[in-house]
Amino acid sequence: MLVLVVMFVLFRFGIRPPAPWSVVTLYMTIVLIAVLVYVSSDSDSWRSFLAPIRSTLVDDSKRPIRFALMVLIPLVVGYYAYSQAAARIEAPAELRAIHPAPPASISFKGKTLDVQGLDNPLRKDAANFRKHVAEGAVIYIKNCVYCHGDNLDGAGHFSHAFNPPPANFTDPGTIAMLQEAYLFWRIAKGGPGLPKESKPWNSVMPAWEDRLSAEDIWKVIMYLYDATGYQPRRWESHAAAPHPQVVEARRGGSFPLAFLVAPVGRVLAPPTEAQQPGDPAQGKIIYEKKCVLCHGEKGDADSPAAPQLDPKPRDFTKGKYKVRTSASGQPPTDSDLFGVISDGMPGTSMPAWKVLSEKDRWNLVAYVKSFAGGAFKEPPKAAALPKEVAASKESVARGKEMFEAIECNKCHGNAGRADGPSAPELKDDWGNPLRPANLTKPWLFRGGGSRLQVATRLVTGLMGTPMPSFIDSVEKPEDIWHVANYVRSLGPDRPDYATFMPVRAVAGEIPDDPAAPFWAQQPPANFSLAGQVIVDPRNFNPSIDGVTVRAVYSEAEIAFHLTWDDPTASKPDPKAKTFADQIALEFPATAGKEGERPYVLMGDGSDPVSLLLWTSDGGVGEATASGIGKIVPKMADAVKATGKAVFADGQYRLVIKRPRGSKDPNELAFPVGRFLSVAFMAWDGGAGETESRMSFSSWYYLRLEEPASARPYVIPPLVALLTVGLELLVVRGARRGAQGEQGGN
């Protein structure tokens, strides 16, 4: 019993079990029942099993334990009751078949393919195995890496915008238990091709048959197995056995643990691992397996992936690195390089390579240095970091003063949102355009967002970029820390992405003004947005990466308050190739089909969507859409939404209000107490974003909450009292029974 509990706790919160969670719980339940069956099989063992329980209930010597249990159990039960009564800030649990049975056959580019029994034709060509894997890797890095990540762990830099998150291929519950034909079906048909029990509308996996040939798909599959080290499952002889279905309950908000940690996953202190001399020859082997697709064979970032990436992969031949502890103008230390390899570059496609052994990473350090010729000839001079100053109110105030005196705003903007007057013209030393950091989002700082890391960047500068060293350019050395403390006061530590948007009830008029203090009092829900890379033209480097939503409703109206960062308020200008800034809230057009959602990218012909949108040149509007580029704006009187936007310091704030109900069942309506679907799309017209070049999210839920009730505070004490009563009855019964036995003897 104890073993089971310990295993439960360990698997749930500690190590990642080598099997899906649903399977683990299933096995644990079976073992528990088996144990109970065994002990109750004959009366002797049953008695000895019950003896400790009974003695706890009866023996006077065990009174303290009895009392402790009698207090603890009602508390636990009461807490459970509370969590059930109060747990409303959550999306509904959705049962979703994650490995549904594939169809017997699919049509692929006009041809019929039998999925059952289908084998990867390229496997027969054993002589070209490595060539096919290498070509698959290139296809992966150009198309899949954004969501599934360079580590194949489903944690690509777009992954935060999607619920459910992208598949983790390194999880033994995914490709390791599937046939290659199954993967072919999933890649070719994507989310839209899933059967209904798998909620195809929730997935943003594109149908890759539109973009990749059959051979390309087989090559990617070979790469996935080769890179993860798994073997594809083979067809059993006379493969007619039904495919096992694994059903997983995915609750909104229950991301895997690693996923929650990811946004601020950088270690705050410099790497503590003892420095080891690396072997460049060994490093070369790892490099050619893991790094070459972005950083290039010669280390000069001339690679298949580079053209689509922003920031560009590092060109190692110059010996210039952003994230260092060495002085300005100096190459990085080995530990600096080791740190970047281990922790990755937040907000970019460079993942944390902790999956590699420490030895491998040190070998990589040695190999990467070898590209830069003489740059590492002499050991780098360390930068002197002034003595640390704690983040007090005074320090932050002094930091603000210095921030203004040294004109950080020139690039980073007055409020730190990367909207300074020099921001649009910045280029790195290679001539690539570059965006300054948005200082309100420290989880995206390339060198990490801790105070120490920010202070270090101020001292050393980011070499190869416009970010200079400030150590000789502040009034006193400790000003570095004051500025770092101020910078860190500009934004939260982590984004706290929401998966659910509660809409609160309010009495009276809802303010139209986005700057009204009313809005600051409403709880925010942050939704991550990712680039749209499904439909051409694709947007690999979106400008807007998130939107914060506050929503309330009154008797007659619903109102959404949206906040998002955009460096410029832009209007359409064909000469400058800019467009209007836009944002849209997307809802299913018909609420009729319970639980089913339209295709998230503006629906399709059979399942349209309704849009509440705002454009910088047209204000608030409404539209229906049946696909990207198939938007039908509502005209004049049909537009019931009203709203107002303000722009200041690189941030839009917008209120959109609309009547809640409608008599027409085909119209958008917001009834109380029902889970409704919502998704978000945004365009930074100043960055050339328009139409399909946008950022978007997957579907999320919103719900108009009933006016606050006292339920969560009344029910749990009642439940706890009831439990105490039951306990007293049980103890009393047991003691009576024991007395009866004694009396009988």
Next chain:
Amino acid sequence: MLKWVSVLCAEVLAVALITGASTPVTAQGGGSIVGEVKFSGTPPAPKVIKVNKDNQVCGDEKKSEDVIVGANKGLQNAVVSVVGAKGPAPKPAQKTVLDQKGCQFVPHVLVVPAGADLDILNSDGVLHNIHTSSTANPSLNKAQPKFKKVMTEKFDKPEVIQLKCDVHSWMAGWLVVQAHPLYAVSDASGAFKLDNVPPGKHQVEVWHETLGKMTQEVEVKAGAPSKVTFELGKK
């Protein structure tokens, strides 16, 4: 307008004459090279950049300085040097100074002796950052906020270094870190003068930031100036 220009030209000429006249007589035994760098072809109209920040100190427009052609097609800011000359760069009597004034590097091309201190001024009272593209010397990217009037830097190795300021993207300048004394920068009329050149045959090189390099052989005799004219043009 025309009057202004002519006054300016006259002034430049006067300054050139005075400085030319006041130059000390060449050292004993050495010759000198005097000459001109000319732009061949039709000089391009300078690009005009609209200033969109710090207008109170930077002005509203900046003329690009990448090709400056004066009277008689004289090319300014060309660096003339004697290839393979020996000897340490002379320690200048005064510190070499690079100013940032009106959101421009002044002078646009500056010869700096290797290893000597270079004072970088910020006369504008707004943030600049000195960002070099050096490879032989450590690359430099230092902020120079408004209150930091002077920064002193040193470049040990001879190299032609491009300067930029990321805050003001139009700002461009060049540092020519010299390995020996025989360097000169052409003035507004394209004229230059190299003193203390040992007698004999020399390869003389001219370098210009956008028009490239060219070399000519020049024979130098003691006590007498040798004349040379370079013509650089768009390729």
